[in-house]
Structure formats: C-alpha cells, structure tokens
Amino acid sequence: MSDLSRAQILAELRTDLRIPVFPQVLRQMEAEFARGHDADLNRVCDLVEQDVGLATQFLKVAYSSLYPQVDAAISVRQAVKRIGLVDARQLALASGLTAAFDRTPSARVFWRHCVATGLATRVLVDLGRPELRAFTDIAFTAGLLHDVGALVLATLHPNEVAEVLAPERDIDGEIHIVHRERSRWGIDHAAVGRVVARKWGFPEELSAAIAFHHEPWSAEPQHQSLVLLVHLADFISGAYGLQTDFQAELELPDPEVWDAIGVSFDDVDTILAKVRALEEKTVAWVD
C-alpha cells in the first residue's frame, strides 16, 4: 500500500476538480471564437467532443442548477447547444486557465484512447441489436468519459499513477489495472469516476457507465446495456491498436457480453474499420 490512501483520494475529490484540456484542442477553440459572429456552433461542438476536460466542464454546467430543465442524459453536443455560443466561449476560456494536458506520449495515448472508445461505443450502437439505438445520443459521451476517474487521479497524482500504470511493475502480483489500483490505494479509477460523476450532477446512466465499465455485470439492470456497450468498446479500443500502452493486459470480454450487444468476435475488423473512418473524419489529431 502506498502513502496515498483511499481516504485522502476521497477527500481530494470533494474539492473543485478540473481535468486539464489538451492544448491543441484549446488553440483550435480559441481560433474559432476569434471569428466573432462567424464562429460556428457545430465546429465548437466537434472540438468539445474531442476533449474529456472540455466535455466534463460543459456537461457539469448543463446539469447544474443554471439549466434546471435538464433531467435526462444528454450528449456533449446537446450540452454545448444548450449553453450557447456566448457562454461556451467563457466556459472554454475558464477551462483553458487550468494547466493544459502535458504532451508526453502517454498523455497523447490516453487522450486518443478516450476519443476512440467514444467512437467505438457509437459504432457498436449502430452494429448491435436494434433496441440499442435508444443509446444513439449518449453512446459517444459515455465512451469518451468512461475513464474520467483515471484522468482525475492522473491530474491529482501524476507520479503515483505513472508507477501503477508501468507494465513492468507488477504490484502485488496483480496484472489488471483495477486490481493494481485497489491494492495500492484501496480505490480504483472506476470508483473515483463514479464519485466525480455524481458530484458533477451527471445522470445515473452516465455514472453507471463510468463506474462499471470494468465490471459490467455489477451495474443495476436498468443501466446494463449502456455499461456493456462501453465495456466492449473499451476493450476493442484498448486491444486492437487504437491505443496500446495504457492498459497493458486486457482480458477478452465474456461471450455473454458480445451476445448482449449482438456482435461477435468476427465483427472486430468491421468495428475497427468504422472507428478509424470516423476518427479521420471527426478528429484533428494531436501530433
């Protein structure tokens, strides 16, 4: 067990947390707002969707008491549109005042993992059982934010997190990241994510996707489908080169997971091709 404890982490989560924004995304955002009346709300939505730090800020505001009409889960795009261009500019500026995400290779890999998981969740909705279409709006947001707890931990304790993630450091014989975190700190990134999602007023559906993405069968039955979608998307984005070194070891999801979504292992190539096509169309890569 490290010096850092569960109690300390939980105490820190009660403070005003902000996740750093990727500098490249922030620069493009500023350039868009600099166009004044010609600034394009759709372009702003595209940019917010590319960054977990910005996306969480916009959702926090959309779900806050400033916008009491929001009661169901809304997508990042819907949050930006509800807030509007003028307030969006202020919010983006305020988000940019926090330290920008550092540009080390691991930060870039993680950033890419979040976006790829969002896109993969969306692709699974399209390819899976027809009843999953109910998640069309929320799928990308749930996938993008699934590891928000890991970003919070990395923001608060970058050195500790780097140690836990290093694949050559086999902490207490545990391979899976969640078990390493628990044996080290007594809490894992999914549980941290649930605490911040609730604190920020995110709906239960989104909190569940964040809280149970590594243990989908532990989710309440009414949230199971979205949780399973994110679980499978996380695996696909992690295991097939959409990113490589964040989670060193990935277990193949149970056959029941694939069945519940209505896809099979043989569909992975199709899913990856669709995710890559969406990446090319929608994402300005940070290089």
Ligand SMILES: [Fe+2]
């Ligand atoms: Fe995770």
Ligand SMILES: [Fe+2]
């Ligand atoms: Fe993940």
